[in-house]
Amino acid sequence: MMAPRKSDDQPTIADVAELAGVSRAIASRALSSEPRPVSADKRERVLQAAHQLGYKPNLLARSLTTKTVNLVAVVVNHIHDLSDLDLFDLLISEIQSIGKQVIFVRVGSAERIEEFLRNGIAYHVDAALVFSDFADAATVRKMFRNDRVLMLNGMRDEGAPAIIPDELTGIAAAVADAAGKDVRTAMLVTGRSASPVEQARIGHYKSEIRRHGIELVAELRGDYSYQSGRALAASPAWQKADAVFCTSDAMAMGVLDVHRDAFSENRAREFRLYGFDDVTLAEYEAYPISSIGYDKTVYIKEILGFLTAPDRFQSGGILVQVPTYFVARSSS
Known part of the structure; x- marks a missing residue:
């Protein structure tokens, strides 16, 4: 029987193994977040022993052994768009399902990136997922002192793989929908044009509109937010058009609220309205925005493919494209 423990002693993996009647190696495997071979009976005994002793794993010690910390950095400009909430809630859940945790690094500006580098701010992470378009791959590698960088912002180099939605497919379908409904004039309500993703998106809209x-x-410029869409729709710069294409659903919702009288009974009476992102809120009666989206489960599955097979990061500038789709709702 184990000797009584002093109240300020911290239980170790050896204590757990002794109480469970197994070796330290088996106790370690049973408590690992990774799938490790151990019988169900022994795993249950180890878990019970750990609970009884109040054992908490030493993550630092484990990282020295496994060369991982089970931590993933997600680099963003900010989180204020409805599409951000839809995506990141699912992304965090799926990353946690493979035994890792997420830290968010909010950049907000190119100057902020420089500040991180200047002050030597870095985290020990297994990989970095880059959504911010203020951060290029080389800079993020310096920030985290890690070559496992996955670009999700339309920017990449020969050393960093990338995943992006193939937006042309959905945009082409949306503009074709408008053309099929006798739309002859259109407006674009766009986001931050410095973003490579937004530049490509605007280019696709313009080429399809011309075609x-x-x-x-x-063409009016917002910042993807509901507030900017509302402000633009109420501004003197607003012009009459048969259709309005917004490069985010949040902006389209702001437009809709300003022009509710043009959508009596949620039907387009004066102009047709199109958004982008296919956010969950667009599925409800309050904001029935016709929109372009992509399967977020497929997108996140591709991300997890890199996190669970780190060797894929060594394949250089691989580009994975996730197809987009168009959903027609009553706003169009």
């Missing part, structure tokens, strides 16, 4: 013989009468 269908639709006249682009105005």
Whole structure:
């Protein structure tokens, strides 16, 4: 029988193994977040012993052995868009399901990145997922002193793989929908044009609008947020058009709220309205926005493919594209 423990002693993996009647190696495997071979009976005894002793694993010691810390950095500009909430809630859940945790690093500006580098701010992480378009791959590798960097912002180099939605497919379908409904003039309500993803998105809209013989009468710049869409829709710069294409659903919702009288009974009466992101809220009656989206489960599955097979990071500038789709709702 084990000797009584002093109240300020911290139980060790050896204590857990002794109480469970197994070796230290088996106790370690049973408590690992990774799938490790151990019988169900022994695993249960180890878990019970750990609970009884109040054992907490030493993550630092484990990281020295496994060369991992089970921590993933997610680098973002900010989180204020409805599409961010939809994506990141699912992403965090799936990363946790493989035994890892997430830290968010909010960049917000190119100057902030420089500040991180200047002050030597870094985290020991297994990989970094880069959504911020203020951060290039080389800079993120320096930030985290780690070559396992996955670019999700439309920027990549020969050393960093990337995953992006193939937006042309969905945009082409949305503009074709408008053209099929006799749309002859259109407006674009866009986000931050410095973003490579937004530049490509705007380019796709313009090329498809031209291809269908639709006249682009105005292009107004917002910041993807509901507030910017609402402000633009109420501004003197607003012009009449048969269709309005917004590069985020949040902006489209702001437009819809300003022009509710043009959508009586949620039907387009004066102009057709299209968003982008296919956020969950667009499925409800309050904001029935026709939108372009992509399967977030497929997108996140591709991300997990890199996190669970780190050797894939060594394949250089591989580009994975996730197809987009168009959903017609009553706003169009």
